[in-house]
Amino acid sequence: MATEILARRKMRISRSGLTGLVIVIFFFLLAVAVWAGWAGQNWSAADGERWASPGSTWWFGTNQLGQDIFERAVYSVRTAFEIGIVVSLLSTALGAALGAVAGWRSNTLADGTVLWLAGVLDSIPFYLFVAAVAFALQGLPWAMHVAMIATFWTATARLARAEVMKIKSREFVLSARAIGLPSWLILMRHVLPNTLHILLIQASISFVAAIKTEVILSFLGLGVQDGVSWGLMLAESTQEVLAGHFNNFLAASIMLFLLLLGFNLLSDALQDSFDPKQAAL
Amino acid sequence: MPWFLRKLSHGGLLILGVTFISFSLMVWFGPDQTYTLIGKNATTEQIAEVREQLGYNQSFVVRYGHYLADLFTFNLGASNSSGESVNRILQKTIPVTLALMLPGFILGNLLGIALALLATGKKDQWTDRLITGFSVTGMSISFLVVIIFLQVLLCTPYGLNLFPVRGWQVSGLASYLYYVTVPTLSLIFITVGYNTRFFRAVFVEEAGKDHIRTARAYGASTMTILWRHVLKNSLVPIITRFMYTIPLVVISGSLLIESYFGIPGIGKATFDAVTSGDQPVLKAVVGLTAVAFIVIQLFTDFIYKLVDPRIA
Numbered sequence: 293m294a295t296e297i298l299a300r301r302k303m304r305i306s307r308s309g310l311t312g313l314v315i316v317i318f319f320f321l322l323a324v325a326v327w328a329g330w331a332g333q334n335w336s337a338a339d340g341e342r343w344a345s346p347g348s349t350w351w352f353g354t355n356q357l358g359q360d361i362f363e364r365a366v367y368s369v370r371t372a373f374e375i376g377i378v379v380s381l382l383s384t385a386l387g388a389a390l391g392a393v394a395g396w397r398s399n400t401l402a403d404g405t406v407l408w409l410a411g412v413l414d415s416i417p418f419y420l421f422v423a424a425v426a427f428a429l430q431g432l433p434w435a436m437h438v439a440m441i442a443t444f445w446t447a448t449a450r451l452a453r454a455e456v457m458k459i460k461s462r463e464f465v466l467s468a469r470a471i472g473l474p475s476w477l478i479l480m481r482h483v484l485p486n487t488l489h490i491l492l493i494q495a496s497i498s499f500v501a502a503i504k505t506e507v508i509l510s511f512l513g514l515g516v517q518d519g520v521s522w523g524l525m526l527a528e529s530t531q532e533v534l535a536g537h538f539n540n541f542l543a544a545s546i547m548l549f550l551l552l553l554g555f556n557l558l559s560d561a562l563q564d565s566f567d568p569k570q571a572a573l
Numbered sequence: 574m575p576w577f578l579r580k581l582s583h584g585g586l587l588i589l590g591v592t593f594i595s596f597s598l599m600v601w602f603g604p605d606q607t608y609t610l611i612g613k614n615a616t617t618e619q620i621a622e623v624r625e626q627l628g629y630n631q632s633f634v635v636r637y638g639h640y641l642a643d644l645f646t647f648n649l650g651a652s653n654s655s656g657e658s659v660n661r662i663l664q665k666t667i668p669v670t671l672a673l674m675l676p677g678f679i680l681g682n683l684l685g686i687a688l689a690l691l692a693t694g695k696k697d698q699w700t701d702r703l704i705t706g707f708s709v710t711g712m713s714i715s716f717l718v719v720i721i722f723l724q725v726l727l728c729t730p731y732g733l734n735l736f737p738v739r740g741w742q743v744s745g746l747a748s749y750l751y752y753v754t755v756p757t758l759s760l761i762f763i764t765v766g767y768n769t770r771f772f773r774a775v776f777v778e779e780a781g782k783d784h785i786r787t788a789r790a791y792g793a794s795t796m797t798i799l800w801r802h803v804l805k806n807s808l809v810p811i812i813t814r815f816m817y818t819i820p821l822v823v824i825s826g827s828l829l830i831e832s833y834f835g836i837p838g839i840g841k842a843t844f845d846a847v848t849s850g851d852q853p854v855l856k857a858v859v860g861l862t863a864v865a866f867i868v869i870q871l872f873t874d875f876i877y878k879l880v881d882p883r884i885a
Contacts (some may be wrong), residue, residue: 408590409590416595417866420843420863423855423859427604512844526715533721552713
């Protein structure tokens with residue numbers, strides 16, 4: 293049923309949304325190529341000369357340590373997708389579960405607790421929360437992911453809660469109740485599938501947020517611990533640009549921008565095609 | 574329960590929550606501070622003494638109580654790395670941060686409102702598309718990229734070389750403008766995309782309402798409608814966004830801007846505390862900002878209630 297809704301809506305996706313989709317698929321294929329070992333494998337070898345110009349050997353030139361910027365930028369696609377996928381899937385799943393329970397049992401203690409927890413997490417400025425989590429989990433490479441998942445679910449939960457509250461008084465839910473189906477089955481089979489459009493949009497929004505956040509956190513030294521990411525490349529480049537070497541900065545920022553733009557266009561198009569109010573205008 | 578008591582107890586519960594989280598993360602589960610404070614070759618008695626001072630031999634509830642009491646009496650201790658009292662650090666750094674961040678914050682919001690009004694007035698025409706496209710582009714650029722780009726463009730010989738690369742030696746209006754311009758431009762650049770998009774959504778919704786159609790039918794010009802009806806009726810969401818984003822933009826933004834430009838504000842102090850594991854500074858900043866945020870929220874709610882009795 294949910295796939296049916298998606299299929300029917302797909303007809304109306306806009307041209308800019310399609311552009312976004314193409315960009316995202318392109319980057320995803322790049323990430324797959326890195327996972328499969330076909331590209332970006334030589335990202336850590338410092339075998340070039342320092343700050344070599346772009347050319348046939350070093351496509352994007354080399355950095356301060358003589359590492360191949362092209363290899364590093366491509367390998368970072370994988371890092372970005374790993375962070376984006378882990379954070380967006382888990383935070384959306386957590387938000388959907390908590391939001392569904394809160395909406396199904398609205399105005400009970402369970403509902404109040406979920407809303408309270410969301411309010412509490414939203415009240416701590418995000419980077420300070422990450423700093424606190426990183427401080428508590430010293431050295432653990434997953435501190436960044438934990439902090440993002442622990443804060444990103446709140447928006448999804450609020451939206452899912454509101455939607456579930458709306459759906460639970462519809463006839464098909466009432467009939468499912470009347471024939472005696474247990475609550476969890478109704479939630480799983482009849483209610484949650486109808487919130488899928490919200491979850492899809494939220495997942496794409498959290499994907500963007502996760503990648504952007506990684507960049508800032510890696511610069512602050514709280515992000516990616518080993519490996520390479522666009523954030524780490526930008527952090528390196530802060531020294532290089534003052535010496536007049538821009539290749540590292542350009543490679544990381546342009547790739548980052550394209551992926552974020554692709555996702556933003558895609559999630560905008562999704563939002564537009566799912567929002568009946570917008571469509572009517 | 575009367576409305577304001579309900580709000581107050583709600584705020585109280587949130588304060589308990591944020592202090593509980595910051596206490597758990599930084600004090601209870603946080604790294605053991607004993608060896609940070611103690612010199613080399615300490616005797617067993619000295620170690621026990623420090624642990625006693627830190628309260629490590631007491632239960633969770635007792636220590637949480639102490640933490641709360643310390644936070645609300647501003648008994649925040651001294652920094653581990655500089656030995657300076659945390660109160661003194663806060664007094665010194667907060668004015669710098671406000672002077673640094675407020676111009677960009679305010680201008681970013683005003684510019685966002687202006688662009689959003691323009692887009693609403695020309696909805697679905699090319700002006701609107703241009704502004705919407707511009708804001709999506711702005712949202713796709715990382716804060717860090719903007720800062721590096723503007724620094725190269727405005728502060729280095731590779732660009733215009735007009736402003737200082739980093740630092741903060743302010744002693745009057747001229748030097749203030751000299752140091753504040755590039756951080757302010759970065760902040761505007763990074764917030765205007767999000768602001769425009771948010772305000773446009775608010776204005777478009779307001780512009781679709783019946784009273785606007787009536788005004789239009791009576792022949793009011795687009796300018797009058799936008800200014801007198803759309804903007805005025807959207808004041809509540811505008812003020813809400815203003816109040817809610819102040820702590821987030823000012824704190825999170827200052828963390829990055831100040832550590833990048835080497836400006837001695839609260840963000841730099843926090844960054845240093847993170848990198849050196851300076852627990853007293855970190856727990857004061859996290860606890861106090863979260864509490865301040867909730868107090869601001871409560872305050873905003875009360876103001877609304879005074880202004881608009883329909884709000885429940």
